[in-house]
Amino acid sequence: MSPAVLFFAVFAIFPILFGSYLSLTRYNLLSPPVYVGFKNYFALLHDQKFLFSLRNTVVFVLGSTVPIWIGSLILALVFDSKVPGRTVWRALFFLPVLPPLIVVAVIWKVILHPYGMVTAILSPFTGLGEIPWLTDPRLSPIMIIAVNNWALIPFFAMIWLAGLAAIPDELRHASALDGASRMQTFFLVVLPLLKRTAVLVAALSTINAFQAFILQYELTPDKGGPADVNLTLGLLIWKYGFQYLRMGDAAAASVVLFAIILLVTLIQLLLGRSKY
Amino acid sequence: MSRSSSRESRSPLVWQWFGTLLVAAFALAFAFPVYFMVSSAFKAENEILAIPIHILPYQFAGLEEFRRAMEIAPLANYVWNSALVSCVNVVCTLLLSAMAGYGFAKFNLPFKNFLFFFVISTMMIPQQILVVPLFVEIKYFGWVNTYWGLIVPGLMNAFGVFMMRQFIAEIPNEIIEAGRADGASEVQIFVILVLPLLLPALASLAIIIFIWSWGNFLWPLVAVSNEKLAVLAVGITTYTQPYQRQPMWGAAMAAATLTTLPVLIVFLAFQRHFVKGITAAAIKG
Amino acid sequence: MGSIELKSVGKRFATFEAIRSIELKVEDRERVVFVGPSGCGKSTLLRLICGIDDVTEGRIFIDGVDVTAVGSAKRGVAMVFQNYALYPHMTAEQNMGFSLRVAGVPKGERRKIVRGVAAILQLEHLLHRYPKELSGGQRQRVAIGRAMVRRPKAFLFDEPLSNLDAALRVEMRLEIIRLHEQLKTTMIYVTHDQAEAMTLADRIVVLNSGNIEQVDTPRNIYHHPANTFVAKFIGSPKINLIEVDRLAAAGLGQLVTLAGRLFGSKVRSIGIRPEMLQLAKNGAFSRLCMNVEYFGSETIAYFEGFDGVPLAAKASGETHFQLGQSYKLSFDTVGLVGFDTTGDALPPL
Numbered sequence: 071m072s073p074a075v076l077f078f079a080v081f082a083i084f085p086i087l088f089g090s091y092l093s094l095t096r097y098n099l100l101s102p103p104v105y106v107g108f109k110n111y112f113a114l115l116h117d118q119k120f121l122f123s124l125r126n127t128v129v130f131v132l133g134s135t136v137p138i139w140i141g142s143l144i145l146a147l148v149f150d151s152k153v154p155g156r157t158v159w160r161a162l163f164f165l166p167v168l169p170p171l172i173v174v175a176v177i178w179k180v181i182l183h184p185y186g187m188v189t190a191i192l193s194p195f196t197g198l199g200e201i202p203w204l205t206d207p208r209l210s211p212i213m214i215i216a217v218n219n220w221a222l223i224p225f226f227a228m229i230w231l232a233g234l235a236a237i238p239d240e241l242r243h244a245s246a247l248d249g250a251s252r253m254q255t256f257f258l259v260v261l262p263l264l265k266r267t268a269v270l271v272a273a274l275s276t277i278n279a280f281q282a283f284i285l286q287y288e289l290t291p292d293k294g295g296p297a298d299v300n301l302t303l304g305l306l307i308w309k310y311g312f313q314y315l316r317m318g319d320a321a322a323a324s325v326v327l328f329a330i331i332l333l334v335t336l337i338q339l340l341l342g343r344s345k346y
Numbered sequence: 347m348s349r350s351s352s353r354e355s356r357s358p359l360v361w362q363w364f365g366t367l368l369v370a371a372f373a374l375a376f377a378f379p380v381y382f383m384v385s386s387a388f389k390a391e392n393e394i395l396a397i398p399i400h401i402l403p404y405q406f407a408g409l410e411e412f413r414r415a416m417e418i419a420p421l422a423n424y425v426w427n428s429a430l431v432s433c434v435n436v437v438c439t440l441l442l443s444a445m446a447g448y449g450f451a452k453f454n455l456p457f458k459n460f461l462f463f464f465v466i467s468t469m470m471i472p473q474q475i476l477v478v479p480l481f482v483e484i485k486y487f488g489w490v491n492t493y494w495g496l497i498v499p500g501l502m503n504a505f506g507v508f509m510m511r512q513f514i515a516e517i518p519n520e521i522i523e524a525g526r527a528d529g530a531s532e533v534q535i536f537v538i539l540v541l542p543l544l545l546p547a548l549a550s551l552a553i554i555i556f557i558w559s560w561g562n563f564l565w566p567l568v569a570v571s572n573e574k575l576a577v578l579a580v581g582i583t584t585y586t587q588p589y590q591r592q593p594m595w596g597a598a599m600a601a602a603t604l605t606t607l608p609v610l611i612v613f614l615a616f617q618r619h620f621v622k623g624i625t626a627a628a629i630k631g
Numbered sequence: 632m633g634s635i636e637l638k639s640v641g642k643r644f645a646t647f648e649a650i651r652s653i654e655l656k657v658e659d660r661e662r663v664v665f666v667g668p669s670g671c672g673k674s675t676l677l678r679l680i681c682g683i684d685d686v687t688e689g690r691i692f693i694d695g696v697d698v699t700a701v702g703s704a705k706r707g708v709a710m711v712f713q714n715y716a717l718y719p720h721m722t723a724e725q726n727m728g729f730s731l732r733v734a735g736v737p738k739g740e741r742r743k744i745v746r747g748v749a750a751i752l753q754l755e756h757l758l759h760r761y762p763k764e765l766s767g768g769q770r771q772r773v774a775i776g777r778a779m780v781r782r783p784k785a786f787l788f789d790e791p792l793s794n795l796d797a798a799l800r801v802e803m804r805l806e807i808i809r810l811h812e813q814l815k816t817t818m819i820y821v822t823h824d825q826a827e828a829m830t831l832a833d834r835i836v837v838l839n840s841g842n843i844e845q846v847d848t849p850r851n852i853y854h855h856p857a858n859t860f861v862a863k864f865i866g867s868p869k870i871n872l873i874e875v876d877r878l879a880a881a882g883l884g885q886l887v888t889l890a891g892r893l894f895g896s897k898v899r900s901i902g903i904r905p906e907m908l909q910l911a912k913n914g915a916f917s918r919l920c921m922n923v924e925y926f927g928s929e930t931i932a933y934f935e936g937f938d939g940v941p942l943a944a945k946a947s948g949e950t951h952f953q954l955g956q957s958y959k960l961s962f963d964t965v966g967l968v969g970f971d972t973t974g975d976a977l978p979p980l
Contacts (some may be wrong), residue, residue: 089479097482153369154362162377168613169380169606170561172579176586176602177383180595224376240716243683248730248781249704258733262720281472284563288583307474312568317478324475335470344720345761 093321103318110322120323122298123306126211130302131279133215134222138275139268141223146230166221167228175288178217179204182289204289207299214285214300222278226271233267234260269342273335280331283308303327383606386599387411407596412604415585415597423574424581425604428560431497431577435559436552438501443551444544447510448536452522469504473564481568491572500565506551513547514540553616557609578605632694633784633817634659635680640689642675642841649675651841652689657785657819659694662811664820666828667838668864673821674713676838677787680819681710693784709778710787714794715770717762717777724749724758727776748779751813768799775810785817792827804830825865829853837861853904854966859974862902868931868943870968871903877937883916894969894977902968905931908944914959918942923952934960 093110097103114120149160169177181187182203189201204210237260245255283304287293293309294301301309303323311320390407415421480499481490489495517540525535541548566577573581582605585598635657642650650672657663665673678684680691682703690699698706717726725732727748728741736744749755752772762770771791778786788807792800804827811818820831828835829849837844837852837860845857856862862870875898878886890898918934921941932952933941944960952958969977 088483089475092479092482148369153366155366155370159369159373162373165377165380168609169383169602170557170563170579170609172561172563172582173383173602173605174379176582176598177379179586180386180599181379181382220376220379238714238716240712240714241718243703244710244712244716244718244777245729247681247683247703247710248733248777250729250733254733258729259718263718265720277470277472281474283474287563288586304472304474308477308564308568311478311481317482321475321478324472324478327472328475331470331472 089321092317093325095318097317098315110318114322123301123303126301127303130282134218134279135275137219138222138226139271142226143230145227149231150234163224167225171284174221175285179289182213205291205296207296210300214289218285229271230267233264237263265344273338276334277331383599383602387603391596411596411600415600418597419584420573424576424578428578432556432559434497435500436555439503439506439555440548443506443510446507447514450511451514477568491570495569509551513544517543549616553612556612632659634694636692638690640686643687649841653843659817660815662818662833664828664832665836665838666822666825671838672841673838674789677789677821681708681787682706707784708787709781709783711774711778711791713790715774717770717773719762722759722761723773726773727780730781744780748776752776767795788820790821857976859970868905871942872900873937874900881937893979895980897971898969898977899972900970903962904966905943905945907962907966908960911959911961914961917957917959919957920952920954
């Protein structure tokens with residue numbers, strides 16, 4: 071066990087501590103880090119870009135976690151039912167999970183081309199031959215959220231399915247026998263027993279959404295544009311650290327991100343405790 | 347998930363047809379982009395953005411675009427690097443996680459519970475907070491733009507430890523005690539007795555790690571700037587964001603398909619194990 | 632009020648025929664037990680009556696009404712599942728009140744009814760607990776309570792005692808009988824334990840591979856089994872079945888003649904219950920004692936059989952047998968059963 075612990079220490083624990091230290095410095099990789107106390111943090115508070123990224127991140131988190139939670143649950147219920155051709159639909163629905171997220175971004179970059187197919191399909195209704203899906207400040211955040219949801223709903227549906235499978239059939243039989251309609255059985259018996267899974271899905275999708283980086287990196291002009299409207303915290307950290315080489319600021323921002331995630335997840339887990 | 351053939355689950359025929367149609371429509375919508383990627387990989391460049399949408403390639407361009415992709419960027423290198431990183435990742439992570447999981451599950455160490463909780467909480471740590479300090483670390487080791495820097499930091503996975511511990515905890519202590527009574531060393535017990543029993547769990551974890559590693563973007567982006575060492579995930583962006591030319595969609599789609607293919611293969615080959623692993627993790631979570 | 636009738640009921644799963652054309656009538660207020668080995672179809676039959684599964688052929692009538700096409704909730708029967716199927720996220724009280732809640736009964740009235748049932752089952756002090764905080768026997772009573780609240784026309788029990796330990800099982804058996812006396816409602820009970828069947832039933836239905844072998848009172852089933860299957864299934868230790876040919880081969884001609892006289896020329900084997908096989912000074916034959924089991928209240932001795940299967944003899948109290956010693960045995964012709972070549976019982980002449 072000791073090599074594992076050693077390894078863990080060097081590459082997991084130490085970086086966090088080191089990162090926290092770096093957040094208190096001004097460091098551009100060329101000269102050694104200079105200790106500046108909490109200056110970076112105060113700077114962030116006044117940093118337009120940072121505050122903006124906070125807002126963008128929250129928008130993204132809400133826009134993805136809620137639809138994903140609901141959508142994946144519905145999808146799982148569909149998989150669980152007796153729809154004819156179930157295996158075929160399941161396989162089709164599962165496809166978005168296969169390509170790595172960066173590939174997902176590449177694919178959608180083509181599909182959402184201003185002259186691309188989505189524009190074409192909608193042109194009878196909009197009368198437009200060109201729609202700047204990914205470059206319009208109002209449209210692009212929506213599209214990116216949509217792409218994210220497309221990619222993740224099937225994945226979380228699988229987690230719901232696992233939770234559903236853990237509910238014994240006998241309980242549904244008993245409920246039907248007790249006179250409950252299918253709706254009643256679902257809301258009064260199945261859903262409460264899915265509470266653990268529900269919390270898991272919520273927590274995982276939230277943690278994932280807060281770290282949003284890849285889609286924004288690939289699908290936006292100027293990495294976060296237009297006009298920083300897609301600049302999420304994840305993207306900002308990368309930008310500050312590896313584009314502007316302001317390691318201290320990047321580290322500080324990443325500490326903030328970590329704190330937010332920790333807080334939100336803790337709240338979710340506390341709210342989701344069950345006594346059965 | 348068997349549903350009995352009972353009266354309860356029957357609804358009017360009209361609804362059934364409508365429901366099936368709805369499901370089918372959504373299924374196709376979800377599947378389409380992936381299909382589009384594959385079919386576009388075999389189209390001629392000008393066809394990809396063509397309106398009306400070419401569902402099937404009008405001119406089957408064969409492997410033309412794949413060749414093109416290899417000309418524009420060192421695609422073969424990308425593939426090799428990704429494969430190397432992912433495989434090493436899988437092997438090492440499996441070993442380390444199994445060892446750590448074994449330690450947590452079967453031995454009584456001081457502060458065991460605290461340590462375990464600590465390990466688990468690291469699962470919540472976003473990549474972003476690790477990236478900056480890790481980069482500084484590998485710079486210090488002189489590992490920037492080397493395979494060492496690319497692979498080593500990703501080798502420890504808290505999820506792996508968690509999963510291994512859960513599975514190992516289910517192995518009866520008697521087996522290990524019998525091994526000790528028979529005079530086996532701790533290492534022998536681990537390798538000969540414990541590991542074989544973990545095979546299904548290891549398979550599931552292997553799949554998860556492989557897929558995660560194959561698609562990992564942030565760290566390879568940061569750790570390596572030399573094209574020859576880039577992984578597929580990062581390399582694919584050269585087709586969509588080149589500095590001078592227009593994006594080469596055909597080549598991009600070809601590279602995309604290539605990147606997705608191993609994931610598909612791994613899934614098909616290990617499907618059963620994967621579902622088992624996720625199910626177990628979800629239930630125990 | 633709670634009569635149940637099955638007419639030509641059959642159930643097929645894909646290619647497997649679980650139930651073959653069953654005819655059965657259960658009278659109102661009767662306690663009927665379905666018993667048989669694993670896989671005989673007894674649980675399936677119960678589920679068909681309950682409505683959880685649909686029949687593939689035949690009709691089911693409850694109180695004279697054809698309910699074959701009616702959903703399970705509307706049939707007016709309640710089931711107690713083998714694993715109790717209690718809702719883990721609800722307290723005992725909520726579990727029992729669920730059917731009322733679903734029907735829209737207001738909270739106050741629900742409480743009253745549930746408390747009433749809880750009183751009968753001695754569950755009042757457990758109402759606020761969750762299933763995981765209850766013992767096996769307590770969970771079982773909650774499951775029964777849940778069924779009782781619905782005031783069903785019939786109670787269906789699916790192996791309810793198989794998850795309990797031996798002592799608890801005996802206790803619960805008595806409770807169930809007591810409940811039946813009090814509620815006077817039809818009960819159909821499924822078990823694989825023939826002792827349970829014997830003690831609980833007004834009538835026993837012995838099932839084998841989807842067919843009914845015999846339907847009768849426990850007494851009749853025990854003393855007049857319809858065939859060798861029933862004879863061997865009911866009664867512990869198992870009945871001693873001896874083929875007539877073997878008797879002849881062992882040189883016991885007079886026993887062969889006896890069998891012929893009692894059951895006619897068609898007799899192929901005779902069955903002797905262990906308690907009918909006794910030590911006798913001038914016994915009909917002697918056998919070697921192979922094994923003895925002392926139970927305190929009774930003794931069971933095993934003797935060398937005629938075809939490899941040991942003969943069991945039951946004696947009361949503590950009777951000592953010497954292993955390896957020969958004993959003279961005899962039996963009373965009154966309790967004897969005869970079977971023909973197909974295994975069916977032959978009536979005494």
